[in-house]
Amino acid sequence: MKTKLLRRDFFKKIFAGTLVFLIPTFVKKAIARQKDHAPLLSKSNNETLKTIHSLRTIHGNFKDQPISQGNLDTILQASIQAPSGSALQTYSIIVIKDREKMKRICGYQGAALLLYCVDYNRLIASAKSLGHSYNPDGMQIYITGTTNTILAVQTAVIAAKALGIDSLTTNGIHRGDMQRVWDEVELPEKHCFPLIALVLGYPTEEPKYHKGRLDGPGVFHNEKYHLPTKEELAEITRKYDDDELHIRLSDDWKADHDHYLDWLFTKRFSRFSKPISKETQAFKMLKRGRFVDMQNS
Numbered sequence: 226m227k228t229k230l231l232r233r234d235f236f237k238k239i240f241a242g243t244l245v246f247l248i249p250t251f252v253k254k255a256i257a258r259q260k261d262h263a264p265l266l267s268k269s270n271n272e273t274l275k276t277i278h279s280l281r282t283i284h285g286n287f288k289d290q291p292i293s294q295g296n297l298d299t300i301l302q303a304s305i306q307a308p309s310g311s312a313l314q315t316y317s318i319i320v321i322k323d324r325e326k327m328k329r330i331c332g333y334q335g336a337a338l339l340l341y342c343v344d345y346n347r348l349i350a351s352a353k354s355l356g357h358s359y360n361p362d363g364m365q366i367y368i369t370g371t372t373n374t375i376l377a378v379q380t381a382v383i384a385a386k387a388l389g390i391d392s393l394t395t396n397g398i399h400r401g402d403m404q405r406v407w408d409e410v411e412l413p414e415k416h417c418f419p420l421i422a423l424v425l426g427y428p429t430e431e432p433k434y435h436k437g438r439l440d441g442p443g444v445f446h447n448e449k450y451h452l453p454t455k456e457e458l459a460e461i462t463r464k465y466d467d468d469e470l471h472i473r474l475s476d477d478w479k480a481d482h483d484h485y486l487d488w489l490f491t492k493r494f495s496r497f498s499k500p501i502s503k504e505t506q507a508f509k510m511l512k513r514g515r516f517v518d519m520q521n522s
C-alpha cells in the first residue's frame with residue numbers, strides 16, 4: 226500500500242514538473258507567433274483594432290437622425306485626448322447642428338458637423354491677458370498646428386465609430402469661396418485656418434463594400450526611402466484596377482481608360498497637369514492668417 230502511494234506521489238511530481246516546464250515554453254511560443262504575424266492582429270478580437278478596421282467613410286448619405294448630446298460630448302472629450310506639440314492643443318472645434326449651415330460650410334449634411342480649425346487665438350489672448358506678447362507666425366507653427374488638429378480629428382473618428390456613429394472627413398470647406406467659412410462661424414482672420422470638416426451621423430444605407438488600402442512598396446519603406454521600381458509601379462497600377470481590392474475611389478475610368486490611374490491623372494486631376502503659376506486662394510488665406518513665412522512671400 227505504502228509503495229503504491231509513494232509511486233503515485235512520484236508520478237504526480239513528474240507531471241507537475243513537466244507542466245511547470247511546458248507552460249512557460251508554450252506561452253513564449255504563442256507570443257512569438259503573434260509577433261511574427263502582427264498583421265493578423267487586424268483580424269483578432271481586439272476591440273480597438275476591430276474598430277479601426279471597421280472605419281469607413283459615408284459619402285454624405287446621413288439620416289436626419291440626431292446624435293445624443295452625451296455621445297457628442299464623449300466624442301469631443303476623446304478627440305482632445307490626441308497628443309499635441311508642447312501640450313498646446315492649437316485648435317478650435319466648432320460644433321454645428323444646423324443642417325443648412327452644414328451644407329453651406331462643407332457641402333454635406335449629417336447629425337452634426339465638427340469644424341476643426343488650426344487656431345492660436347486662445348493662446349494669443351491668454352498671453353495678452355497676462356501682459357505677454359506671443360506671435361505664432363509662419364509655416365513651422367502652421368505645420369505643428371495642423372498636426373495637432375488632424376490627430377484630434379482622427380481620434381474623434383475612431384471614438385465615434387466605437388459608439389456606432391459613422392463619419393465623413395471632408396475638405397469641402399476649401400471648395401468655392403473659402404471666405405464663406407470664416408463668415409458662417411465668425412472665425413478670426415489671423416492665426417486661424419479652417420482645416421477640415423468632420424460630419425457625423427448614421428448612414429441612410431450601408432456602403433456596398435469596405436474600402437481596401439494600398440500597402441507594400443511605395444507605402445511602407447524599410448530603414449530608408451525606396452521609390453517603387455518599374456515592376457512595383459506596374460503592380461500598384463494593377464492593384465488599383467483590381468475589382469476585389471476596392472482601393473480606388475471610383476469606377477468611372479472603366480469606359481474610356483486602360484487603367485484607373487490613367488483616369489485619375491488625366492480626368493480627375495487634370496488641373497494638376499501643370500505647375501501652379503499664381504497665388505491660390507488657400508495661399509492667400511494662409512498669408513492673411515500669418516501662417517506663411519513672410520520673407521518668402
Ligand SMILES: Cc1cc2nc3c(=O)[nH]c(=O)nc-3n(C[C@H](O)[C@H](O)[C@H](O)COP(=O)(O)O)c2cc1C
Binds near residue numbers: 437
Ligand atoms: C482630406 C480628406 C478629404 C476628403 N474629402 C471628401 C469629400 O469631400 N467627399 C467625400 O465623399 N469623401 C471625402 N473624403 C473621404 C475619402 O474619399 C475616403 O476616406 C477614401 O475614399 C477612403 O474611403 P474609406 O474612408 O471609406 O475607407 C476625404 C477624406 C480626407 C482624408
